[in-house]
Amino acid sequence: MSAESSPKIAIVDESPIRAAILEEGLREAGFTDVVRISEMQSLLSRIYALDPDVIVIDLENPSRDILEQMFQVSRAVRRPIAMFVDQSDAASIQASVDAGVSAYIVDGLKKERLKPILDLCISRFNAFSKLQDELDRTKSALEDRKVIDRAKGILMKLKGLTEDEAYVLLRSTAMREKKKIGEIAQSILTTSELLK
Amino acid sequence: MTKPLHIGFIPLIDAATLIVAVDKGFTAAEGLDVTLVREVSWSNVRDKLNIGLFDAAHLLAPVAIASSLGLGHIKVPIVAPFNLGLNGNAITASTALHAAIMAELDGDRFDPMATALALCRVVAARRKSGAEPLTFGMTFPFSTHNYQLRFWMAAGGVDPDDDVRLVVLPPPYMVDSIASGQIDGFCVGAPWNSIAVDRGVGQILHFASDILARAAEKVLAIRQGWSAKNPELVAALVRAAYRAAEFVEQPQSQPEVARILARPEYVGVDADVILRTLQGRLKISQDGTIRESSRYLLLGREGAPRPDPVQAAWLYAQMVRWGQATISADALQVAKAVFRPDLYDAALGRDGTLEDASLAIGAFAGPAFDADDIAGHLAAFRIRSLEP
Numbered sequence: 001m002s003a004e005s006s007p008k009i010a011i012v013d014e015s016p017i018r019a020a021i022l023e024e025g026l027r028e029a030g031f032t033d034v035v036r037i038s039e040m041q042s043l044l045s046r047i048y049a050l051d052p053d054v055i056v057i058d059l060e061n062p063s064r065d066i067l068e069q070m071f072q073v074s075r076a077v078r079r080p081i082a083m084f085v086d087q088s089d090a091a092s093i094q095a096s097v098d099a100g101v102s103a104y105i106v107d108g109l110k111k112e113r114l115k116p117i118l119d120l121c122i123s124r125f126n127a128f129s130k131l132q133d134e135l136d137r138t139k140s141a142l143e144d145r146k147v148i149d150r151a152k153g154i155l156m157k158l159k160g161l162t163e164d165e166a167y168v169l170l171r172s173t174a175m176r177e178k179k180k181i182g183e184i185a186q187s188i189l190t191t192s193e194l195l196k
Numbered sequence: 197m198t199k200p201l202h203i204g205f206i207p208l209i210d211a212a213t214l215i216v217a218v219d220k221g222f223t224a225a226e227g228l229d230v231t232l233v234r235e236v237s238w239s240n241v242r243d244k245l246n247i248g249l250f251d252a253a254h255l256l257a258p259v260a261i262a263s264s265l266g267l268g269h270i271k272v273p274i275v276a277p278f279n280l281g282l283n284g285n286a287i288t289a290s291t292a293l294h295a296a297i298m299a300e301l302d303g304d305r306f307d308p309m310a311t312a313l314a315l316c317r318v319v320a321a322r323r324k325s326g327a328e329p330l331t332f333g334m335t336f337p338f339s340t341h342n343y344q345l346r347f348w349m350a351a352g353g354v355d356p357d358d359d360v361r362l363v364v365l366p367p368p369y370m371v372d373s374i375a376s377g378q379i380d381g382f383c384v385g386a387p388w389n390s391i392a393v394d395r396g397v398g399q400i401l402h403f404a405s406d407i408l409a410r411a412a413e414k415v416l417a418i419r420q421g422w423s424a425k426n427p428e429l430v431a432a433l434v435r436a437a438y439r440a441a442e443f444v445e446q447p448q449s450q451p452e453v454a455r456i457l458a459r460p461e462y463v464g465v466d467a468d469v470i471l472r473t474l475q476g477r478l479k480i481s482q483d484g485t486i487r488e489s490s491r492y493l494l495l496g497r498e499g500a501p502r503p504d505p506v507q508a509a510w511l512y513a514q515m516v517r518w519g520q521a522t523i524s525a526d527a528l529q530v531a532k533a534v535f536r537p538d539l540y541d542a543a544l545g546r547d548g549t550l551e552d553a554s555l556a557i558g559a560f561a562g563p564a565f566d567a568d569d570i571a572g573h574l575a576a577f578r579i580r581s582l583e584p
Contacts, residue, residue, distance in 0.1 A: 041378070044363065062366035064237040068268065069337055069364040093270075094247050102243070 007053035007109055008033040009117065014040065014061060018128045022056070025124045031117065044069065054114060055104040056121050059097065067104060092118060099125040144182035151185035154192050198429060200229045204241045205254035207234055207463040208367065209386035209473050210281025210414045213495055214254055215462050216453055217440035225439075226432035234461065237366060238336045245417060246272040252433060254280055255417035258338035258511045261531045264420075265512075267521055268337065273530075275423045276415035277430055277539035278437050279501050282494040284413055285341055285404035286389040286478070287348065289381040290374050293318070293330065294399040294481075306487075308406045308560045312352025319359050333365040333373060333382035340404070340413045341383040343514040348407050350579040351561035356518075357581060374398050385413065386473040386493065387465050393479050394469065400480035405491035409558025412507040415535075423539070434543035441496030450474045503535035509567035510557050517574050519581030528570060 009031055013019040019036045026034050035050055037043065040063045047055065047070070057064050092115070096102060099122040105114050148170065155166040170188075174181045203218075205211040215232065217223050223230045235241045238256055242263060245253045260274040289297060300317040303310030319330060334341040346356040356362055365373055370388050373379045375397040382388075383404075392398035404411055416437060423430050444453050450471060458467035472478060476492035479485065494500035512531035515521035541548045557565040566573050574580060 040369075059240055060236060062236040062368065064239045065336055065366055066364050068239050090247065093243070097243055097247060097249065102239070 006031050006033045007113060007117070008035070008050070009054045009056060010034075010047060010050055010052035011036045012040075012043070012047075012055060012057040012061065012063065012067075014038055015058070018058070018125070021128055022121060022124045025120050026117070029116065029120055040066075043067075051106075053106050053109045054117055055106075056117075057102050057104075058125075059100045059102055064102065070104070095122050099123075100129070101125045144180075144185070147182055147189060148185040151188040154188055198227055198229060198432075200231060201251040201429070201433075202231050202233055202249065203252045203254070204233045204235050204244055204250040206236075206238065206241060206367070208254075208284075208414075209457065209463065209470060209493065210284045210495070211254045211463070212444050212453060212457055212474070213280050213437050213441045213501075214416070215457060216444055217436045219456050219462075220440065220443060222436040222439045222443070223433070226436045228429070228432050228436060238339075242269065245274070245419065246270065248419070248422075251422060251429075252416055252418045254414055256336055256339045257412045257415045257507070258340065258343070258515070259336065260415055260417045261508055261511055261534050262338040262515070262520075264530055264534050265521060265527055267515065273420035274417050274534055275420045275536045275539065276417055276503050276534055277423070277536045277543070278416040278434050279412050279503055280414040280416055280437075280495070281385075282410060282412055282500045283403070283405040283408075283491055284385045284473075284493040285344055285383055285411075286386075286400050287345065287381060287383045287402040287404075288370075288374070288389045288392050288398040289401045290377070290379075290398050291396075291482075293380045294401060297401070306402070306406055308348050308402055309351060311401060312348050312350075312354065314352070315349055316353040319354050323359075329360050330380045331361040331363060331378065333363055333370050333379045333384070335367055335384055336364060337520065338515070340411050340511070341385070343511065343518070344404050344407050344411065345383040346518060347514070347559065347561070348402065350577065353579070355579050371395055371397065387463070387469050390469045390473060390478055391465065393481060396482050399482070400478060400487070403478075403487070403489055403492050405489060407560055409491065409556065410494075410507075411557070412504065412511075412535075415503065430539060431543035434540055438496075438501060438544060441501050443496075444474065445496040447475075502540050503537050505532035505535045505537070506557065506565070506567045508532045508535040509570070510565055513565070513570045513574060516570060517577065517580045523571055532567070 009026060011019050011022055011034065016038055019038060023034045023036055037046055043063050043066050055067060057067060096118060101121050103114065103118050103121065151170060152163055152166040155161055155169060156163060170181050170184055174184045203214060205214055218230050218232050238259060241253045241255055242259050244250045246263065260276050262268055264273045296318045297311055297314045298305065300314035301310055332345055334345055349356055354360060367384050367388050370382045370384050371392045374382060374392055375395065389400050393400060418430060443449050454467040454471040454474060457463045457470050458465060473493060476490060477486050477488045480487045508531045509528060512521065512528055516523045521527060563573065563576050
């Protein structure tokens with residue numbers, strides 16, 4: 001690999017969305033030689049065939065231990081080493097473990113060239129988990145709204161209330177009991193299920 | 197309650213002591229506030245322990261030594277004041293490989309020398325017929341699994357680097373890999389050997405105790421710096437683990453221990469398989485043959501929890517034998533100092549006399565291990581790596 005050419009980066013990730021986000025980020029930053037691996041069968045032979053300069057893997061992946069074996073295989077033409085093996089970058093290791101990503105560089109690539117790649121992976125991984133959190137929150141908000149609508153329906157039917165009155169009753173009960181409206185609505189659903 | 201502690205573990209039966217210590221309140225009784233964190237890879241456990249996300253961890257004993265020596269990764273000195281598991285590994289062969297070995301067997305099928313010689317003949321026949329070399333799975337480069345597998349086959353004349361392929365596989369992938377024919381055998385801890393037998397894809401060839409009478413596989417690992425700063429916490433952890441290990445060994449508590457471990461947040465496999473493992477009664481083949489061994493999986497008995505520096509020296513010797521480490525008196529000292537019987541004794545108020553005098557390695561082949569002469573000991577073994 002010449003000093004100018006883009007290093008070949010292999011992304012090992014079972015989450016296709018996260019891998020796509022990562023690849024896009026790397027390409028935007030000018031790293032054009034990126035390959036995604038989402039299939040863990042024969043991982044090692046696929047990596048040997050690809051012969052990447054950098055391997056990025058998510059920490060939820062049990063196959064990370066498979067990569068550790070590459071340090072042992074003396075017959076491999078190029079031996080990978082773990083990120084920042086010279087111990088000078090504890091902060092980088094911490095940031096990447098926090099973000100849930102790990103990287104390996106293969107002999108021959110200068111350490112300075114890994115830093116921007118790893119920084120990018122860390123920020124994309126963090127962005128992905130933020131996205132995931134938002135998605136989870138939206139999902140649970142939607143869930144809550146469904147539950148509240150059903151609870152309102154029950155109150156309207158049982159107590160002859162209008163929809164607005166049913167909502168006010170839910171809200172005031174929630175405030176009095178220091179609970180979320182969704183929780184009160186859920187307990188109404190559970191109770192009505194029990195009394196059916 | 198003290199400051200909250202985070203302890204990482206891999207879902208395996210030899211995490212029992214830690215899981216029970218927390219779940220049955222032995223840690224709380226010591227005033228400890230422990231959160232267990234289930235992990236998916238040994239690399240994660242090592243890294244999270246090294247950078248301080250974990251205060252302690254269920255760790256492969258050789259990883260604790262490799263980390264202290266800076267082998268394969270950054271150098272972080274680790275201490276092990278408590279053994280979490282001895283003799284829990286087993287070697288399983290695919291149905292086809294098992295049959296091939298049995299067909300070549302000259303001797304007792306539980307005699308590791310007889311099976312290793314038979315394996316050597318199987319390997320020679322495959323080479324002659326132009327078949328692909330056999331592939332064996334193990335869990336990590338720095339693992340007793342790797343060393344036990346290598347020790348066994350090398351004794352029979354099989355060079356583990358030249359005659360077969362050894363590949364790392366995460367334990368939960370072992371059974372699928374042997375079922376799909378990607379590997380022909382593996383060495384792994386409980387419960388995965390039993391699960392391969394239950395699924396009808398393999399037979400248990402050896403308990404690790406056939407190969408070594410006594411092998412420290414997993415330890416409670418703590419950063420040396422943290423340990424030095426928090427001696428009371430370390431002592432409290434050792435005491436809680438000791439009580440838990442005693443509890444786990446009680447026959448009347450084992451059904452409850454199996455139910456606890458079976459929960460999805462811990463090991464998440466069938467409680468019956470776990471119970472058989474704890475009792476040292478393993479189904480070794482599809483026909484239902486049960487093999488019992490009092491040597492299998494030592495957690496709290498026979499002085500198992502007390503770290504023995506001779507074990508650390510043996511593990512370091514294997515690293516040298518297989519080219520993972522260079523030989524030096526200093527490195528040997530570092531390796532031995534990872535295992536800390538002094539911390540164990542101090543925590544439990546012991547005077548350091550051994551609970552069990554038979555703390556030898558007890559390998560089935562080669563001369564008795566001499567922790568003070570690694571080079572001389574290794575000279576007795578013909579098959580060994582010349583690197584690095």
